[in-house]
Amino acid sequence: MNRMTTQITSAPVAAEPRKVARRRPEASSAARVGRPGFLWALPATVFFVLFAIAPLIMVAVLSFMSWNGLGSPEFVGLDNWSRLADDPVMLKSIWLTLLLTALGVVIQTPLSIVLGVWAAGHQRNRAVLSVVYFIPLLLSATAVSVLWRALLDPNFGIPARATWLFGDGNLFGGQATAIGVLAFVSTWQFTPFHTLIYQGAARAIPQVLYQAAEIDGAGRYRQFFHITLPQLRNSVITSMILMIVGGLTTFETVLILTQGGPGTDTTISAYYMYQKAFKGFDFGAGAAIALALVIAATIVSLIVVRVSGYDKMRSDMEGVS
Amino acid sequence: MSRGTRSRPNYLAGAGSLVWLFLVGLPLYVMLAATVRTRSDYAEHGPLSFPESFTLDNYTSAFDSGFGRYFVNTLVVTACVIGIVLLLVPPLAYAIVRNRSRVTSHVFRLFLLGLAIPAQAVIVPMFYLISEAGLYDNLLGVILPTAAFCLPMSALILSGAMRDISPELFEAMAMDGATPRRMFFQLVLPLSRGGLSTIVVFSALQAWNGFLFPLVLTQSDSTKVVTLGLYNFQTEHGIDIPGLLGAVVLSMVPVLLVYLFARRALVQGLMGVGGK
Numbered sequence: 001m002n003r004m005t006t007q008i009t010s011a012p013v014a015a016e017p018r019k020v021a022r023r024r025p026e027a028s029s030a031a032r033v034g035r036p037g038f039l040w041a042l043p044a045t046v047f048f049v050l051f052a053i054a055p056l057i058m059v060a061v062l063s064f065m066s067w068n069g070l071g072s073p074e075f076v077g078l079d080n081w082s083r084l085a086d087d088p089v090m091l092k093s094i095w096l097t098l099l100l101t102a103l104g105v106v107i108q109t110p111l112s113i114v115l116g117v118w119a120a121g122h123q124r125n126r127a128v129l130s131v132v133y134f135i136p137l138l139l140s141a142t143a144v145s146v147l148w149r150a151l152l153d154p155n156f157g158i159p160a161r162a163t164w165l166f167g168d169g170n171l172f173g174g175q176a177t178a179i180g181v182l183a184f185v186s187t188w189q190f191t192p193f194h195t196l197i198y199q200g201a202a203r204a205i206p207q208v209l210y211q212a213a214e215i216d217g218a219g220r221y222r223q224f225f226h227i228t229l230p231q232l233r234n235s236v237i238t239s240m241i242l243m244i245v246g247g248l249t250t251f252e253t254v255l256i257l258t259q260g261g262p263g264t265d266t267t268i269s270a271y272y273m274y275q276k277a278f279k280g281f282d283f284g285a286g287a288a289i290a291l292a293l294v295i296a297a298t299i300v301s302l303i304v305v306r307v308s309g310y311d312k313m314r315s316d317m318e319g320v321s
Numbered sequence: 322m323s324r325g326t327r328s329r330p331n332y333l334a335g336a337g338s339l340v341w342l343f344l345v346g347l348p349l350y351v352m353l354a355a356t357v358r359t360r361s362d363y364a365e366h367g368p369l370s371f372p373e374s375f376t377l378d379n380y381t382s383a384f385d386s387g388f389g390r391y392f393v394n395t396l397v398v399t400a401c402v403i404g405i406v407l408l409l410v411p412p413l414a415y416a417i418v419r420n421r422s423r424v425t426s427h428v429f430r431l432f433l434l435g436l437a438i439p440a441q442a443v444i445v446p447m448f449y450l451i452s453e454a455g456l457y458d459n460l461l462g463v464i465l466p467t468a469a470f471c472l473p474m475s476a477l478i479l480s481g482a483m484r485d486i487s488p489e490l491f492e493a494m495a496m497d498g499a500t501p502r503r504m505f506f507q508l509v510l511p512l513s514r515g516g517l518s519t520i521v522v523f524s525a526l527q528a529w530n531g532f533l534f535p536l537v538l539t540q541s542d543s544t545k546v547v548t549l550g551l552y553n554f555q556t557e558h559g560i561d562i563p564g565l566l567g568a569v570v571l572s573m574v575p576v577l578l579v580y581l582f583a584r585r586a587l588v589q590g591l592m593g594v595g596g597k
Contacts, residue, residue, distance in 0.1 A: 034491070034494065034495040034499055034500060034501050034504055035419050035420055035421065035501060036412075036415055036416050036419050036420050036501040036504075036505065037416075037420065037501070038416060038420055038422055038424050038425055038428075040412040040413065040415055040416035040420065040501075040505075041412065041413045041416035041417065041420070041425055041428050043408075043409055043412065043413075044409035044410060044412065044413035044472060044476070045413070045428050045431070047405075047409055047468075047469060047472070048431070048432065048435060048469055048472050048473075049431075050469070051447075051450075051465050051466050051468075051469030051470075052435055052438055052443070052466075052469045052470060052472070053431070053435070054446075054450070055443035055446040055447050055450060055466075056438055056442065056443055056446075058443075058446035058449065058450070059442060059443055059445060059446045062445060062446055062449070067449070069448075073449075111337075111341075114334055114337050115334075115337065115338060115341055117334065118334035118335070118337065118338050119338075121334075129338060129342055132342060132345055132346055132349075133341065133342070133345060134588075135345060135349060136345060138573055138576045138577060138580055139530075139569075139573050139576075140529070140530030140531075140532065140548050140572070140573075141530065141532065142530070142532045142548040142549075142551050142552055143530075143548070143551060143569045143572050143573060146551045146552070146554075146555050146565060146569055147348065147352055147566065147569050148348070149555060149559075150355075150555075150559075150562045150565050150566055150569075151348055151351055151352075151368060153559075153562060155560075156363065156364055156367075156368070156560070156562055157368060157562075158351070158367075158368055158369060160367070161367040161368065161369055162369075188344065188345070188348075191341075192345075196588065245437070245439065248439075249439040249440075249441045249442070251441050251533065252532055252533070255552075256552060256555060270441045273441070273445075274441075274444075274537075277444070277445050277448075278448075278537055283445050283448075283449070286445045287445045287446065290441065290442045290443070290444070290445055291442075293439065293441065293442050294438065294439070294442040297437055297438075297439055297442070298434075298437055300437075302437075
């Protein structure tokens with residue numbers, strides 16, 4: 001039944017390009033040397049505006065409204081924003097978000113550079129190892145979080161069996177250890193992805209540079225710091241920005257591993273938004289937090305577009321294994 | 322060539338890679354070992370011990386607790402998302418690459434900006450929109466936003482692939498009086514098969530691993546997807562760790578199969594943005 005409805009809704013959208021294609025050439029084929037009209041892009045654009053851009057605009061509107069999930073939203077001006085500004089949990093969540101994002105960047109960047117450069121080499125065991133390395137990438141964020149929640153269970157998990165290392169074994173009981181768990185699980189989950197970025201980039205470095213350095217008598221570590229690292233500059237920027245955007249929007253990990261606890265000690269902004277909106281039915285406040293997150297993420301990704309040159313429309317798949 | 326230092330083993334990086342192997346391998350071992358042992362064996366001997374019992378009950382119990390249906394739901398969502406992406410993105414990428422008008426380049430910019438919209442940011446209005454449209458707790462309500470959020474990356478990947486098609490081929494076809502439609506079907510689609518398989522794998526992963534949209538847009542057991550099933554299993558039977566991990570393993574089997582048979586497309590699909 002669901003399949004049927006899908007077809008009904010997507011059918012008119014799908015039919016459009018053909019109709020367009022039939023009409024277009026007669027109009028101007030000679031002048032345009034068989035170039036497709038803008039209408040080819042229309043179905044996708046309409047769909048995208050409807051289900052991504054429109055909600056984005058609505059999040060801004062809803063942040064000035066009050067809505068409890070039933071009935072229709074009412075305009076309340078800056079009420080949501082002023083309530084959030086006075087909300088100690090909100091302010092704490094901003095700090096926690098920044099802390100976790102920073103921890104992610106600081107831990108994962110050096111780790112994934114070292115692993116990526118190593119994986120780009122030609123060791124014989126590399127192929128075998130990299131199969132295991134990248135398995136965390138295949139798991140959904142949900143599966144990763146559920147897995148670690150089970151492995152770190154205070155009663156039946158690894159910490160309960162290694163009390164010499166973990167104290168009372170309840171890593172979810174204190175703020176420091178709970179934040180540690182979140183940072184560790186994000187590292188476990190995302191380092192393989194960033195390793196892939198660096199592996200691709202390291203492979204693309206011209207061998208000539210290393211040959212020249214060797215003639216000059218530079219050792220491996222000098223080569224790493226004077227050739228490899230500078231050549232990876234763009235990848236470092238791309239990868240760090242992805243880490244920042246990912247860090248700002250971390251959600252599943254917190255929901256499944258700590259539920260924002262103990263207390264509100266790991267309630268980061270994205271999780272607080274979910275709680276406000278879908279547990280407290282304060283959708284206006286949820287929208288306000290969401291808008292703040294969008295603004296933060298947009299600023300970062302505008303930098304991505306600028307720095308990485310995506311806006312110059314070049315092929316971006318170079319160097320992927 | 323550079324035989325000297327390049328072939329001498331790099332002990333530091335080698336040691337680091339072994340540590341990482343341990344960090345990744347140990348949890349995966351514990352997970353697999355836990356799923357084939359009984360609950361009492363796990364509770365008594367702990368996760369790190371070698372299994373003393375062997376059973377497949379954890380997998381069958383996962384199916385009994387509803388994962389069969391969740392798998393079907395997830396498959397429906399994944400198939401429909403792939404379908405929508407394949408219908409919408411190739412014409413879009415074709416226009417982005419071949420249409421020279423300013424409107425199209427603005428559209429491309431819009432999609433690039435869309436890369437930056439996190440799903441978390443729009444769940445509140447998405448909940449409102451989907452409820453208003455009467456699609457709450459309906460798989461279609463999950464499919465539409467999931468597909469929409471696959472479009473920016475897919476457009477970027479596929480237009481990159483199409484840009485690699487040589488302009489001479491287009492000119493040659495234009496000389497023969499080919500319409501844009503004929504070029505699309507006879508030239509562009511066959512020559513961008515690599516890009517097409519990448520966007521299929523990318524969208525499939527997004528749909529298969531998606532959690533947030535199902536979490537806020539569905540409610541009942543009949544519309545539950547696998548990731549949501551895992552979450553519910555964890556909150557309801559958190560103590561049955563072998564059963565829970567059995568469900569986790571089941572959820573990753575399809576992705577593992579894709580990894581084995583289409584490794585290149587999968588890696589490119591995963592990489593998306595970072596492919597530099």
